[in-house]
Amino acid sequence: MQYPDWIWHNGAIKRWAEATTHVMSHALHYGSSVFEGIRCYQTPQGPAIFRLTDHNRRLFASAKIYDMPVPYSLDQINAACREVIRANENTTDYLRPVAYRGLGGFGLSADTPTDVAVATWKMGQYLGASVLETGIDACVSSWQRFAPNTIPAGAKAGGNYLSGQLVAREARRLGFGEGIALASTGLLSEGAGENLFLVFDGALHTTPVSAALLNGITRNTIITLARDAGIDVIERDLPREYLYLCDELFMCGTAAEITPIRSVDGRQVGAGKPGPVTRRIQELFFGLFDGKTPDKYGWLEAL
Ligand code: PMP
Structure with missing residues (x-):
């Protein structure tokens, strides 16, 4: 797998190696994350993110189901998706926004802060060539x-x-x-x-x-x-x-x-x-x- 050079994490574009999370994050132990998978296609009009807003609306819907506050607006997450594709010089074709319960205790009902990242990579054909x-x-x-x-x-x-x-x-x-x-x-x-x-x-x-x-x-x-x-x-x-x-x-x-x-x-x-x-x-x-x-x-x- 080819990892991207840049990842958007909690409001900033970071180098791949710096976009990390702690081993004591709630999500790692309990699966408390919500995410999206979105494709970016090259079109005659230039790169286009397919149904970006609909995907990120679903991200917020998933967070709502789990009562997980997302500390960014839909517009900000959409902008983060665009920013991370641009930062990686449009070499990737897939976006992965993820919101997850971070550090702040291990109670199942703990009000942990929500961390948000948007990664991107080259997916190609998921189930294999041809x-x-x-x-x-x-x-x-x-x-x-x-x-x-x-x-x-x-x-x-x-x-x-x-x-x-x-x-x-x-x-x-x-x-x-x-x-x-x-x-x-x-x-x-x-x-x-x-x-x-x-x-x-x-x-x-x-x-x-x-x-x-x-x-x-x-x-x-x-x-x-x-x-x-x-x-x-x-x-x-x-x-x-x-x-x-x-x-x-x-x-x-x-x-x-x-x-x-x-x-x-x-x-x-x-x-x-x-x-x-x-x-x-x-x-x-x-x-x-x-x-x-x-x-x-x-x-x-x-x-
Ligand atoms: N079902 C499951 C379990 C999935 O993970 C996905 C991929 N997100 C889908 C269906 C297809 O959803 P979408 O077309 O929104 O990617």
């Missing part, structure tokens, strides 16, 4: 997502990713590209770090937010672009076996972008390669960054 064209082989995990009355899946909190690590590491150990988790209801939830779309008869079906998933911004982007293009989108509960029976399947997220799935649990999905609806969605999505899809919602936020 998977956007070939698709991945996925498996359903032996681990379930947390029940909705235990840990809120709608917050993008550090602690949630203990679940994601179990799912992703199990999948990798078994030789799969990514793991898919069921919710505590036994119905489909989402990938370790991605939302799911299944295609039946030309329509997109995606699992609902009540299925213990993160309400992804890429998911919302796809729903919007698809409906604008006249493709039906249905949010619904889906059982596991529909993964095997659908015509096409893909996962999506900021890191994974739109990654086709060619098999699940050793069963070929559809034709075993990205199908026409998946291709169309990829075209519409990536078209935002080369100007082929008009940015009618102002999602590209200039540096």
Whole structure:
């Protein structure tokens, strides 16, 4: 991994080696952090941060769920994101704002101060080179997502990713590209770090937010672009076996972008390669960054 030269930390741009936190920070012990992952794309109009404000709104929403005060405004966090990309001379493609409980005691309800950092690095293709064209082989995990009355899946909190690590590491150990988790209801939830779309008869079906998933911004982007293009989108509960029976399947997220799935649990999905609806969605999505899809919602936020 190539680390960046500069990181924004508690209001200042610092050298990589100086952007540190103490081992007695609350977040390190209890998972008490909230974060975002945001991509920066090179467009014909120059570098643009994709849905920067929507991502940082979700950062504040996650902090609200955990009653974690964030000592900066939305505008300040947006500015910090821009500043850190510029400081690293626009050599990175991914932003990671993180707000976390710092030093100030170990009580679970301690009013620790919230520290905030924005890091950036070069992500490239998260699930491996060329998977956007070939698709991945996925498996359903032996681990379930947390029940909705235990840990809120709608917050993008550090602690949630203990679940994601179990799912992703199990999948990798078994030789799969990514793991898919069921919710505590036994119905489909989402990938370790991605939302799911299944295609039946030309329509997109995606699992609902009540299925213990993160309400992804890429998911919302796809729903919007698809409906604008006249493709039906249905949010619904889906059982596991529909993964095997659908015509096409893909996962999506900021890191994974739109990654086709060619098999699940050793069963070929559809034709075993990205199908026409998946291709169309990829075209519409990536078209935002080369100007082929008009940015009618102002999602590209200039540096
Ligand atoms: N689900 C989980 C668990 C995730 O970590 C992510 C990535 N943030 C997503 C879904 C996709 O969300 P987004 O499209 O906002 O990146």
